[in-house]
Amino acid sequence: MRTDWHRLDATQLAHEHQSGARSVVDTIAACCARTQRLQPRWNAYLALDCERALARAHTLERAVTRGRLHGVPIAVKANLAVKGLESSCASRMLAGWRAPYSATVVERLEAEGAVVIGTTNMDEYAMGSSGESSAFGATRNPWDETRAPGGSSSGSAAAVAGHLVPLALGSDTGGSVRQPAAWCGLAGFKPTWGRISRYGLVAYASSLDCVAPLARSVRDLELALEIMAGPDARDATCSHSVLPAPVHYKDLEGLVLGIPQEWREALTDGPSRVAFEACVQAARAAGARLVEVSLPLTRHAVSCYYLLATVEAASNLARFDGLRYGMRADDYSGRGHNSSLAVSIAASRTQGFGSEVKRRIVLGTYALSAGHADAWHAHAAKVRTLVCREFDDAWRQCDALLGPTTPFPAIRLGERSHDPLALYACDALTTPVSLAGLPAASLRAPLVLHDGVQLPSGAQVVTQRGADRLSLRIAEVLEAQLGTQALPSPAAEVEA
């Protein structure tokens, strides 16, 4: 049995399965063994189904038709439906809930031969930036187990960074794939809003939610995009526009890259600034013309995002009442309202939701309530218009924007978990892009020395709406120029 499967990216692994050079059954068996061995270490998964994965591997081994992800193990964030698997959103509210159908994106990946190993840990209902708000324990960062992997797609990032799978699905609402990608030394991609179907994704903030992949190579992200993108009759918000043909750039000659000065200034530590300047130099060396642009509303993006997202969350999560959806509290009878519907609902929601979810529901309900909606929600929605206009102005000066993905590298577990505003600040550079619905690829920037530890950092390439391929291609060229596509990953050496 060949034991080096975990060092390959999804594209290479699929090629070797397609050609018969490698056994799908051997790969999936080794993947399951490694995952079960390392699960206690990083807590990347919430549900594993190795029996199902192995049965599927045997079927694929015999298959005549071999898809673009033939026999490739993948992990899926627990807010996406995978038929028969638990998709709990890392919440007590949905603990034990097994999806009776699969999300469109899961169906499309499986149709190309992908094998789902399990559903991954996350911040509860995708509300968090560190992976610590899971009801089932925090995920640890395989690069440094005392640190957070980022969130909310924490388990998906840890699974790929830990070489448990080469490709995983997350969701990116305000940075929930790009930020963990940056903190775990991965490539992550947020598509244009509406590019990829969200049928089967548990809604958090509908005007911002995107299904988004994480991988250890940019080409894997593009492959996942090609497979998942396209209209879906089951999602009316999914775009009907066709994904443009691939763009081929060996370098960045002829392209103009804008560097937002506010994003550069947001970097809080010296090593992160050095790492980002290396990305800028790499862009110049690859032939791009660089211009400085200004996005002054960046400083308001976190406030704007959290007001809009929490309002939408308060509405989307209203359905979890213990009757139509979610766990039902049994111990509400001592309040003198035995069998009262209202008391049952309130008790179920109070017991089922964790503290960060409750905080956001109260915030969103307040911001949308009578007497406050104009001052908070409507005002934020107008600021969002202005954020979009700032990006539109930038596109008159450049083809793409290059900036850091996060203001600082991975934080220590517990470092900010008692200060919501400090946690929200992690999203300072990803939320502007989300508000405008733009595509953004987070690439691996050079490692940074932080508190005596070498940690990953990320840079994001943002393009105009619909130009998903361009952002990925620029990211790929930059990684090649930087040499970070071959970033040494300590987790790869962790033997199962």
Place this chain on the structure above:
Amino acid sequence: MPMSDPHSVRISDLRNAAQLARLDLAEDEALALCGEVARILEHFTTLQAVPVTGVEPYYTAVDASEDRSSADVRPDEVQASLPRAAWLDLAPNARAGEEFLRVPKAIGDAL
């Protein structure tokens, strides 16, 4: 309506919001949570500095330039769904072979 003064965020309003959101918070949890939300809202008042007169709100990232007039609307025809048993399997108090499920008594209670 002008944006509220940050100090006008009253804990009583936040507790009312918690009730509207159907959360039954114990006294100490309510005070802690509403205090945190008040602090967050105070921080968010910096948005007041952004002038928005005459600006239209932006509630969705749907591309207005895309023709979505007819392509998104499927024919109004009945389509297959999951079998009833698949849904009943998800209910906590469904009985095998029966076409109903048990829920707590609720009729007669005002919401």
